[in-house]
Amino acid sequence: MASLSSEGEDWRAWVPLSSRPEFAAVTPLPQDDGPSPVVAIAYRDDFRETMDYFRSLYSSRELSPRSLLLTSLAISFNPANYTVWHFRRQVLEALDADLNDELEFTERVAKGNAKNYQLWHHRRWVAEKLGSDAACGELEFTGKIFCLDAKNYHAWSHRQWVLHALGVWENELDYCTQLLEEDIFNNSAWNQRYFVITKSPLLGGLKAMRDSEVDYAIEAIGTNPENESPWRYLRGLYNDENDGWLNDARVPCACLRVLKAKRNLKFALSTLLDLVCLGFKPNQEIRDAITSLRTSHSGEVGSDSDLAKSICSILGHEDPMRANYWTWRSGRLPQAAEV
């Protein structure tokens, strides 16, 4: 069936629907705003007419090719109208339409509306009907969106759904690596990486992946210690595994390298604080590094509770926007931070 969508219309050449033969004998149904509408909208004539015709076909439940055309027009005027999208789905089913054409339609709508919820829900509906055959196309489609906006939240949600429901995990970790090579600060890509290493049936799960991922995160930290994403990722690798977190020597080592460089310190410091609060006993080199960062020169850092308090104090200077927070943390250090 030929695609009947014609939403690429030139608005300057709008032909009223009342003049179009395909809509002959359709009685438009005006919107009933009631006697005293509040915040009444000044609809443009072509919008009003399109919606009047939509109301008519919708109310009489006509599931026909001209209804499909009308939904294309209505969507181009207001792609957020979920009632129109739903009716379109009913029409597509009744006509047993070629859903590959529909994928093309959604791609056209996505051009100006990549952050529209209804569009993405519709795309998911189409992909679900097409099944696993559609999987690669969905990865490709979201990939195109990411070329324009590598952090489009809807596209990432859709991609996660595709992986989970249609199972095409093979290249996903590599894809994350590629995106992070393009922009190591892309938090969406870091999140996707975590999703892949924990959920992919091909990789063995978090425990199996943890070791290499710790190295990966630490390398990113080394290049850009001011980048919050790899720090959070690193911590996340050991969620609910405090023993492992406390015993992975690479972590305090990475923190120390940052401290010695004396720049972009806040995440290294807060990571050390987190470790110390869980009972980690830092070596002398780390203690010395903390001492040399202390702004109040009251001698060496002694007990661990002094150490934790010192770190909080340094953070008050290194991360002054959150000075109140670091003071508060200093006042509620847990027992584990004591000698």
Added chain:
Amino acid sequence: MSPFDSLSLKVHKDAVAGWVLSFQAHPRSKSDLGNGQFYGFHGSRSSQFPSKDNAIFIQNGSHLASTYCALAILKIVGYNLSNIDSASMLTSMRSLQQSDGSFMPIHIGAERDLRFLYCAAAICFMLNNWNGMDREKAKEYILNCQSYDGGFGLTPGSESHGGAAYCAIASLRLMGFIGDDCLSNASALSSKANIQSLLDWSLQRQVADGGIQGRPNKASDTCYAFWIGATMGTLGANKFIDERGLRSFLLTCQSEYGGFGKFPKELPDLYHSYYGLAAFSILGEAGLKPLCLELGLTEGAATGL
């Protein structure tokens, strides 16, 4: 003078209430209540159609988000919600809740995420009736939305996001799972929400220009001053935000035409204007009424006093 009050100066409150009430979807009979449809409020006439008495196909486009808005507007204009037929609304709302605790916003199908769980919780709270949802299941879904970095995503596995954090914490607060003393007891939730890591994540959302970003390594945007500010406020942690920095950022987003835009020098829109003002209220700006953070209304409107 509070901007939230200007409505009463210009528009007759009864007219607003009457107009809002005209969007309510009503079941034809009690037997309709088991048909899986949600009988709430429509958002506009564009999804509300004149019903024909003998029509087989009754178009019910009522939606959780418009229902939340309708009830909130009614509270703002001082309408007594006990006059509403809430029984049908709440009973039918249950069929929107999914097996994983999340909510679909409309029975014909749509995306499901934390936003609609928040709407459901706010609806039950405003009607003071929790028959509309299974709170335990909802809490479970919220906890599944907490990410490895301490923030919350809109769905399990999604990237942590300021708006999702608000939906999560405000919902937990509305449902009664978060007390006033949340900060002093970081495991105040008898379950697995890690409040400490949420706190740390949320506070790092305030960036060098004083504004607040929605996700790490993204630009600061007016509305997150509310989403994150209100999340912190609900937890008793807004004292940790750099208020001076935030205030000066917000002022750069104020338009010469009035209102607020998303970024400095952007044209204003209603959404960012509302959230900009709401953020100023949280910051204690003189002349603005205090907010009930978890409902997104002034305290006066929320309590009806």
